[in-house]
Amino acid sequence: MPEIGLAVSTVIFALRPHPETGRPVLSIPLVRRTRDPFEGRWALPGGWVDPAESLGTSASRTLVETTGVRPSYLEQLYTFGAPDRSPTGRVVSVVYWALVRPEQIGERTDAGFDAHNVAWFVADALPHLAFDHDDVVAYALWRLRTKVEYSAIAQGLIGSTFTLSELRQVHEAVLDRVLDPANFRRQVESSGTVVATGEHVQGGRHRPPRLYRYDTSAPLADLGPLAADPPIPTPADPPGENS
Amino acid sequence: MPEIGLAVSTVIFALRPHPETGRPVLSIPLVRRTRDPFEGRWALPGGWVDPAESLGTSASRTLVETTGVRPSYLEQLYTFGAPDRSPTGRVVSVVYWALVRPEQIGERTDAGFDAHNVAWFVADALPHLAFDHDDVVAYALWRLRTKVEYSAIAQGLIGSTFTLSELRQVHEAVLDRVLDPANFRRQVESSGTVVATGEHVQGGRHRPPRLYRYDTSAPLADLGPLAADPPIPTPADPPGENS
DNA sequence: TAAATAGTGTCTTTAAGACACTATGGA
DNA sequence: TCCATAGTGTCTTAAAGACACTATTTA
Numbered sequence: 169m170p171e172i173g174l175a176v177s178t179v180i181f182a183l184r185p186h187p188e189t190g191r192p193v194l195s196i197p198l199v200r201r202t203r204d205p206f207e208g209r210w211a212l213p214g215g216w217v218d219p220a221e222s223l224g225t226s227a228s229r230t231l232v233e234t235t236g237v238r239p240s241y242l243e244q245l246y247t248f249g250a251p252d253r254s255p256t257g258r259v260v261s262v263v264y265w266a267l268v269r270p271e272q273i274g275e276r277t278d279a280g281f282d283a284h285n286v287a288w289f290v291a292d293a294l295p296h297l298a299f300d301h302d303d304v305v306a307y308a309l310w311r312l313r314t315k316v317e318y319s320a321i322a323q324g325l326i327g328s329t330f331t332l333s334e335l336r337q338v339h340e341a342v343l344d345r346v347l348d349p350a351n352f353r354r355q356v357e358s359s360g361t362v363v364a365t366g367e368h369v370q371g372g373r374h375r376p377p378r379l380y381r382y383d384t385s386a387p388l389a390d391l392g393p394l395a396a397d398p399p400i401p402t403p404a405d406p407p408g409e410n411s
Numbered sequence: 412m413p414e415i416g417l418a419v420s421t422v423i424f425a426l427r428p429h430p431e432t433g434r435p436v437l438s439i440p441l442v443r444r445t446r447d448p449f450e451g452r453w454a455l456p457g458g459w460v461d462p463a464e465s466l467g468t469s470a471s472r473t474l475v476e477t478t479g480v481r482p483s484y485l486e487q488l489y490t491f492g493a494p495d496r497s498p499t500g501r502v503v504s505v506v507y508w509a510l511v512r513p514e515q516i517g518e519r520t521d522a523g524f525d526a527h528n529v530a531w532f533v534a535d536a537l538p539h540l541a542f543d544h545d546d547v548v549a550y551a552l553w554r555l556r557t558k559v560e561y562s563a564i565a566q567g568l569i570g571s572t573f574t575l576s577e578l579r580q581v582h583e584a585v586l587d588r589v590l591d592p593a594n595f596r597r598q599v600e601s602s603g604t605v606v607a608t609g610e611h612v613q614g615g616r617h618r619p620p621r622l623y624r625y626d627t628s629a630p631l632a633d634l635g636p637l638a639a640d641p642p643i644p645t646p647a648d649p650p651g652e653n654s
Numbered sequence: 655t656a657a658a659t660a661g662t663g664t665c666t667t668t669a670a671g672a673c674a675c676t677a678t679g680g681a
Numbered sequence: 682t683c684c685a686t687a688g689t690g691t692c693t694t695a696a697a698g699a700c701a702c703t704a705t706t707t708a
């Protein structure tokens with residue numbers, strides 16, 4: 169049995185106001201490395217896999233520990249294992265990607281959490297990252313953009329109720345292009361993934377839009393016969409035993 | 412750095428004559444375990460990852476070593492890592508799936524190759540496998556069937572030249588349903604993945620069909636920004652250094 | 655000339671996209 | 682009443698599927 173280090177990393181996506189324009193833009197939290205290799209460079213949150221925990225649990229644990237956010241969606245992306253990807257020895261990384269809702273992005277300041285070494289970046293304007301994380305992020309971005317077009321994962325980025333205009337803005341931010349409001353509405357309504365709450369939003373200087381929520385009985389994404397990832401543990405939850 | 416065993420396994424697909432009907436059917440080679448755990452049970456070919464080799468190289472090496480076939484296509488499927496998936500200790504398996512062309516399925520009898528413990532099974536009628544390999548195969552089958560509908564991977568299962576009827580039979584065997592010859596032809600021709608050689612097949616008691624070959628300039632499958640897997644090493648090739 | 659498969663034509667249905675139009679509340 | 686966005690209608694195009702039809706070989 170070979171001596172190979174096994175790690176997990178996670179590419180976390182959320183929509184945050186663009187630092188200049190203020191418009192919602194796809195963003196990723198990174199962690200500054202405080203030791204070699206690549207000391208000082210930004211990297212994906214992650215850590216070693218504990219022998220007693222599943223890969224998915226390991227991913228949610230390390231991402232909560234390092235960035236303080238709790239994801240609404242978590243899916244395995246790919247396993248990176250080129251022999252030379254870490255200069256300090258052989259490391260194989262099982263990479264996950266995650267979505268976070270805006271209300272989950274509280275700025276943590278509690279003890280043991282080093283806010284100085286965690287920062288959010290615009291997904292399309294990242295610095296050059298440690299290890300092979302540039303490639304990892306590029307692949308995660310491709311997967312997110314591909315998947316948002318044929319599944320309901322956008323709900324992982326939005327609050328529990330929303331207008332169709334807000335949902336469309338999520339899709340537009342992810343895909344980085346504008347969508348026709350009429351056609352978008354028809355597509356979403358005919359997909360059956362969304363249900364009108366009956367309420368309306370007041371306050372705009374225009375016709376009040378209907379509020380919708382996602383139909384929780386429909387699966388968020390088609391993983392085929394693969395068991396869904398374990399539920400995201402809340403701070404009180406003990407880790408689950410799923411793969 | 413935790414003590415976790417890192418292995419690779421591969422789900423290998425080929426079309427072989429059905430043992431009863433003789434018609435081509437999707438088949439998978441399995442290896443009988445000769446030691447605990449699960450001694451006597453059938454399992455996917457695989458082995459430990461060598462610290463010096465990439466994951467893809469490890470997959471092609473172990474599958475050639477154990478089954479004697481050389482794949483025409485190899486792609487990473489998923490990494491399985493439930494803490495209890497092996498009764499003898501923590502093992503994380505990076506699973507690949509592969510396609511093999513009929514001409515590559517020679518029955519090996521050379522020294523060091525134990526034909527008694529390798530056998531081909533019809534993909535939809537496998538015995539209960541060792542470890543969690545039932546789940547692994549189910550997921551691989553789903554991926555193959557999904558992918559054959561929107562990509563050109565079927566070329567990984569067919570010889571270098573073929574008639575559209577033969578290609579359609581490959582799709583039919585994979586999807587396990589009949590396809591309309593007229594519509595299939597139009598789809599394949601408009602996809603641009605296939606080129607007529609100008610030759611025809613003589614001998615049938617009917618109009619001689621055109622021969623086609625795949626356009627090798629077109630990619631076999633869209634992996635996004637992910638680097639393609641390393642070329643399959645022939646027995647003489649030294650292992651590559653890609654992920 | 656019959657059998658059998660190769661290959662073409664065409665109609666229907668569905669979905670995506672473009673874009674004109676109506677609806678309704680707030681300033 | 683005007684502005685802004687919500688929401689509807691409808692036309693065009695492309696692709697998939699059903700299925701009738703013609704083409705060309707061998708037995």
